[in-house]
Amino acid sequence: MTSSDSELDSQGPSPESTQVVQTTSVLAQLRAQVTKDRFSAWYAEQQFAENILEGQAYFNGPADPKPPARHSPSTLLECHRKASYKRQNAPKEDTPPEGLFWIGTEFEERLAVPFLQDVTPPDTYVTNSVWIDHELTVDGVTVQLRGATDPAIVTPDDDPLLVTEIKTTSSLDHLSGPKEAHKAQLHAYLAALNADYDHEISTGLLVYASRTTLDVEVFEVAFDEAFWEAVTEWMAALTTYEQAGELPPASPERDWECSYCSFKHRCGEADTPYSDIGHDGLLPLFDNYDTENLKAYLNAHAERDARLTPTLAHKFPRLADEYGVYDWACPSCGETFDWKNIDWETDSTDPPYCPSCLKAGEMVTIAGPEPEDQLTAPGE
Known part of the structure; x- marks a missing residue:
């Protein structure tokens, strides 16, 4: 060994090599931590803590199965079988679309509500939501609608005048009118509120927002008795199936819906050896x-x-x-x-x-x- 070699050894590793080792170590640690499962667990904990902070700890527990007669406006006119699977807590077969829910909530709270507050007429106000609890009887079958509207325009006494339903979508390019399920959801709010208040509440706004451009399309929806009758018959049919302990038939409006359904394997619409499996298991x-x-x-x-x-x-x-x-x-x-x-x-x-x-x-x-x-x- 020469004297120069000895001097180099005594100096230890160069700063450049030390930095490479540190970078490699940091990368290895991050790679071990930044995973799909770790992110899902982290996000779930964030939601858990936020629910407690907002005084809504009851959201942290599992949802109870819905009684046969109770319906949520957000699930109206879905495939009867899909709706029943969701209502009775059948195990979902796909990844929860938490990102879509989050984007929808953020758009509503950060953009839609402030915008409505700026444009609403004098002596009217914007409320985040109005609760509905409405019972009706269809061909001898009693059903109940429970849920909360999206932002609504109200009087100084908090009486609703106009309700909205806000939906975010990937694109507005092929949107020529309100979707039937969203129209049904808005009709449920109109029917319930019109029955509860002395003044007429017969019109609502469906607002679609692009998740990529933030452009919006707005459709005014007037209450349609014939359309609402079809929606109530849908509710009565689902209630009848569940009260009888029967799995409803699969009834998607379009063939492609089954490909994106969270229950396609247990239903029988996938390339697996299962079909017509009930809610449990x-x-x-x-x-x-x-x-x-x-x-x-x-x-x-x-x-x-x-x-x-x-x-x-x-x-x-x-x-x-x-x-x-x-x-x-x-x-x-x-x-x-x-x-x-x-x-x-x-x-x-x-x-x-x-x-x-x-x-x-x-x-x-x-x-x-x-x-x-x-x-x-x-x-x-």
Whole structure:
């Protein structure tokens, strides 16, 4: 070793090499933390804390299944089956569109309300929402509408004069008029408020806003008795199905709706071996559930002993420790097996074989319990 080499060694690593090491370390730490699951958990905690701050901690718990007669204006005229799945807390099969909800809320609170406050006529005011609770009878079936409007123009006594429904959309290019479901939602507000107040409330505004350009299209919607009759018949039909304990038929208005439905696998409109599955239970051997949707479903049905299927336990081992797991079961010999004792690849579409039957020379596949066998009866 030369004297110059010795001097270089004694000086230690150069500042440039130290910086490279530090950058690599920071990048590695961030890469380990900046993940889809970590962001979803962080955002969920932000919402949890905000609900408590706003005095709305009741939003932090799972939503209760809707009584058959109760309807929300925001779900009117959907596919009957899709609406029923949502109302009864069936497990969703896709990622929750939290970003769309957030953008819609931000547009309404930061832009729409201040704009309406600037343009509303003298001696009138803007309120964020008006609560409705309206009961009506359709062909002998009693239904109830409950929900809150979007911003409304009110008198100094807080009596509503004009209601709005604000929707954000990806583009306004192909929007030639109000969508039927949104028109139904506005009609629900008009019908309920017109019944509750002495003055007539028969017109509303549907405001569509582009999420990319912030341009808006506004449609004035007058109350239409014939249209409202069709909406009330839709409500009565859904109530009748649920009161009878029946799964409503799939009734999308357009064929493409099924491709984007959160329940297409259990309904039977996807390339999986399921169809006409009821509201309860997770699909066996199906693992395309989002973490937050899974937790929402399990929390909503905690009193009915909701657990993960063995398939999902392999994909979400942390949730398995928190919520528990159903056993694998053999339909031939009747034996059950703890999920940890069966090797199964999470990317496999084939169920594992029963170890006991294999020893007897038979190839019988096992699975978790069928959806209808997973939850205990309410109150048990």
